[in-house]
Every structure is written in structure tokens, then in C-alpha cells.
Amino acid sequence: MNHKPFSPADNIQDLQYFGEFGGVNPSISDSSTYTFLSAKTMFDTFEGNAEGCYLYSRHSSPMNLYLGQALAAMEGTEAANVCASGMGAITTVLLQLCMGGGHIVSARTIYGGTYAFMKNFLPGLGITTTFVDITKADVVEAAITPKTTVLYCETVSNPLLEVADIEALAKIAKKHNLKLVVDNTFSPLSVSPAKMGADVVIHSLTKFINGSSDTVGGVVCGTQLFIDDLRNVNNGAAMLLGPTMDSLRSASILKNLRTLHIRMKQHSYNAQYLAERFEQDGLKVVYPGLESHPSHNLYKGMINPEYGFGGMMTVDVGSLDKANELMELMQHRNLGYLAVSLGFYKTLFSAPGTSTSSEIPMDEQKEMGLSNGLIRFSIGLDNDIRRTYKMMRTCMQDLGILKEALSTL
Ligand SMILES: *Cc1c(COP(=O)(O)O)cnc(C)c1O
Numbered sequence: 001m002n003h004k005p006f007s008p009a010d011n012i013q014d015l016q017y018f019g020e021f022g023g024v025n026p027s028i029s030d031s032s033t034y035t036f037l038s039a040k041t042m043f044d045t046f047e048g049n050a051e052g053c054y055l056y057s058r059h060s061s062p063m064n065l066y067l068g069q070a071l072a073a074m075e076g077t078e079a080a081n082v083c084a085s086g087m088g089a090i091t092t093v094l095l096q097l098c099m100g101g102g103h104i105v106s107a108r109t110i111y112g113g114t115y116a117f118m119k120n121f122l123p124g125l126g127i128t129t130t131f132v133d134i135t136k137a138d139v140v141e142a143a144i145t146p147k148t149t150v151l152y153c154e155t156v157s158n159p160l161l162e163v164a165d166i167e168a169l170a171k172i173a174k175k176h177n178l179k180l181v182v183d184n185t186f187s188p189l190s191v192s193p194a195k196m197g198a199d200v201v202i203h204s205l206t207k208f209i210n211g212s213s214d215t216v217g218g219v220v221c222g223t224q225l226f227i228d229d230l231r232n233v234n235n236g237a238a239m240l241l242g243p244t245m246d247s248l249r250s251a252s253i254l255k256n257l258r259t260l261h262i263r264m265k266q267h268s269y270n271a272q273y274l275a276e277r278f279e280q281d282g283l284k285v286v287y288p289g290l291e292s293h294p295s296h297n298l299y300k301g302m303i304n305p306e307y308g309f310g311g312m313m314t315v316d317v318g319s320l321d322k323a324n325e326l327m328e329l330m331q332h333r334n335l336g337y338l339a340v341s342l343g344f345y346k347t348l349f350s351a352p353g354t355s356t357s358s359e360i361p362m363d364e365q366k367e368m369g370l371s372n373g374l375i376r377f378s379i380g381l382d383n384d385i386r387r388t389y390k391m392m393r394t395c396m397q398d399l400g401i402l403k404e405a406l407s408t409l
Pocket of ligand 1: 087088154185204
């Protein structure tokens with residue numbers, strides 16, 4: 001038997017596409033519509049059974065299929081459908097799986113946009129959501145009702161960096177005949193949710209995968225059957241709602257995907273270094289690579305160790321005022337940018353309670369442990385992280401943050 005471990009970066013590298021004229025990159029198809037040599041083939045394509053024929057670019061296009069193939073290879077799924085944004089991927093999946101009304105059991109610490117969609121938008125369509133602490137299997141199972149169709153989580157949650165036990169959740173999903181949908185945006189290559197039993201894996205390509213903060217994009221990875229459902233001309237959410245990525249953009253994302261493995265290693269190396277030092281300095285750091293993280297051992301068993309524990313970490317500096325002062329000073333000293341989003345070459349920081357998670361009401365933020373002084377860091381690709389650490393430490397000393405942290409030790 002062949003027990004070759006699953007290697008997402010090798011799977012991407014093994015795919016070979018040539019351009020129309022022998023180019024080392026595939027040619028970009030600059031067309032919204034495609035001709036047919038016979039009218040009969042056009043009819044067959046509408047019926048969904050003309051393999052290899054293109055019809056219209058909202059349905060599929062050569063470059064979107066190339067990028068989709070590469071991302072399916074990365075996640076180890078049969079197929080994938082790229083979308084114009086991560087939210088385009090998330091909303092089409094949920095609408096497809098909850099057609100005709102339904103119930104979702106979701107992690108309560110998730111991306112603010114996903115939370116708002118479930119909480120405020122879906123109830124208008126008869127689809128309701130129960131938000132739970134995803135780290136507690138009994139709580140998750142107790143929330144399942146006869147109407148439940150979807151179990152939803154993020155591998156590593158935004159912004160609190162809670163870890164979902166995907167294998168355990170997949171067992172629960174199977175037992176109750178639910179689809180387990182996992183947003184893997186924070187941990188590409190590190191974690192392969194489909195290999196642990198997830199039915200659908202979603203990414204916002206906007207973040208690490210594209211990595212250059214120049215576009216939004218998304219992808220849905222799943223079975224060929226599910227991807228075909230999403231693209232169905234009669235009732236497919238991706239086809240009918242139309243969050244289609246442009247071919248020029250999918251070409252540029254495919255090129256950036258080529259360096260993802262190198263970038264993820266550097267993001268993780270830098271974040272692990274900073275998290276360890278800041279923790280020693282007495283700061284309240286949350287990073288899955290620290291032994292103090294409640295799910296450190298679980299996550300250690302889930303990751304492909306080559307890629308480490310990822311580039312995301314949080315530091316709680318006590319109050320929103322301090323957080324804002326620190327972020328402004330770090331930006332002033334060119335240590336990163338005060339910006340939302342993640343996965344850029346430069347470190348990005350924001351205070352999620354008043355930005356990316358502001359959709360979540362204050363009392364709920366408090367309950368889930370999202371405090372005002374929390375800063376979310378997406379650690380960059382800094383060449384010399386020791387130098388960065390010293391400069392960040394100086395910023396904290398200058399603002400009296402480090403002295404306070406040390407005195408509470
Ligand atoms: C950014 C993000 C999204 C949304 O993606 P967009 O590309 O901005 O639409 C979804 N989930 C997570 C975890 C994200 O970080």
C-alpha cells in the first residue's frame with residue numbers, strides 16, 4: 001500500500017499547464033462567450049454534458065478552471081470553483097446547501113461578514129443559525145435539530161485563533177447527515193480539512209493564497225458533484241448569483257499561488273519568533289504555536305509541520321486606547337500597516353473589536369472573549385525578524401505597555 005503523506009504543495013507543483021504558444025504560463029482566455037462548431041453541441045453544453053466545452057464565462061472559463069484545479073489539488077478535493085471574493089464563495093455554498101430553508105450550526109467566533117450573513121441576512125430566507133463554542137463537541141451536538149443541514153467553522157478562527165477539531169466535527173456531521181463546511185483561510189497548506197473529513201473547504205483567496213493585497217477572490221473546494229451543483233444553469237447558486245472571477249485576475253492569483261509554500265513558512269517562522277518573545281516579555285499573546293494556547297496539542301496534530309502554526313497572532317494590550325496608540329506608533333516606525341486583511345508581505349494590524357468583528361454586538365464580543373485591547377497581527381515576511389522584534393519592543397516600552405505587562409508577571 002502507498003502511504004505517501006498528503007503533500008499539498010507538491011500536488012500544486014505537479015500540475016503542468018502550457019500556454020497556447022508554448023508559454024510557461026497558461027494563456028488567458030480573454031472572452032466572455034465561446035463559439036460552437038455545431039448547434040447540437042451548444043444544446044448539450046446547456047444540458048451539462050459536453051465535457052471540455054466552454055459556453056459563457058459566468059459558468060466557467062479556461063483560466064478559472066486552471067486556478068480551480070490547482071486549489072482542488074492543494075485541498076485534495078475532486079474539484080473547485082473560484083469566486084470573485086471569499087464572501088462570494090461562502091454565501092453561494094450556504095445558499096446552495098440550505099435551499100428551501102434550513103438550519104446551520106456555526107462556530108460563534110468567525111469572520112464578521114460570515115457572521116452578519118448568517119445572523120442578519122439568511123433569516124429573511126427562512127434559514128436560521130445557532131452559534132456555538134465550536135471547541136465543545138457536546139455543545140455542538142446539542143445544537144443540532146432535525147432541520148440542521150450544515151455544520152460551519154473556521155479551522156483557526158478569526159480573530160480569536162480558536163482551533164476547530166475538524167476530525168471530531170466530521171464525525172458529528174456524518175452521524176447527523178450534515179455537510180461540514182470549513183473556512184480554511186488562515187491555514188492554507190498547514191491544514192487540509194478535506195483530508196480530515198470536511199465536505200466543503202472554502203478560502204478567501206484575498207489573504208495568504210494571493211498574498212499581495214491587490215485583489216479579492218474566493219474558492220469553494222469539494223466533490224465534483226457539489227461543484228457541478230453550484231454551477232448548474234438551472235439552480236446553481238454560483239451560476240445564478242454570479243460572483244464570477246475575471247480571467248485576468250485568476251491568472252495573476254495562479255502565479256502568486258506558486259510561491260505560497262515559501263511564504264507560509266516565512267510567515268509562520270516570523271510569527272512563532274515574535275509570539276515566543278512577546279510571551280516571555282509578559283504580554284498576553286495568543287498564538288497556536290505557543291504551548292500556552294488551549295488547543296496547542298490538538299493543532300500540532302492537525303498541521304503539516306513544514307508550514308508551522310501560521311502567520312496570525314493576537315496581543316491584548318489592555319485597552320482600546322493603548323491598542324490604537326501602539327498601532328499608530330508601529331505604523332509610524334514602518335513596522336507594518338494599520339489595516340484590516342491578512343497574508344501580506346508587510347505586517348498588518350487592527351483592533352478587531354472595532355473593525356473586522358464590529359458586526360458582532362458588544363455583549364457577544366465580551367462573552368466570546370474578544371476584548372477591546374486586542375490587536376490582531378498578520379505577521380509579514382520580514383527578512384530579519386529579530387530586528388523587527390527589537391523595534392516593536394521599543395514601541396511598547398515607549399508607550400509604557402511593556403512595563404505594565406512585566407509588572408503583572
Ligand atoms: C477575509 C475573510 C473572508 C472574506 O473574504 P473576502 O475575500 O474579503 O470576501 C472570509 N473568511 C475569513 C476567515 C476571512 O479572513
